[in-house]
Amino acid sequence: MFITELYNLKSAEGFRTEKDDDSVQKLSDIRKSRLTLAQIKRLRIMNDLRKFEHQKEIEDVAKQYRPAAEPGAMPGI
Numbered sequence: 001m002f003i004t005e006l007y008n009l010k011s012a013e014g015f016r017t018e019k020d021d022d023s024v025q026k027l028s029d030i031r032k033s034r035l036t037l038a039q040i041k042r043l044r045i046m047n048d049l050r051k052f053e054h055q056k057e058i059e060d061v062a063k064q065y066r067p068a069a070e071p072g073a074m075p076g077i
Helices: 003-007 037-065
Strands: none
Touching: none
């Protein structure tokens, strides 16, 4: 289940959509499927989004676990 299904939200660009084909290949399917330019673009956007989310998560964790400020120090410096 996806969060967009819970709240009926439009999925953001770079996430899975309803029109994605999730068909299962059979043993008799011996040809490789070729990627279209649209699929390659979507994969690139998904990868960029994952990198951004990962970087944001690293920043949040670093902010959470940084050492406490000294009592006489100015906050934010």
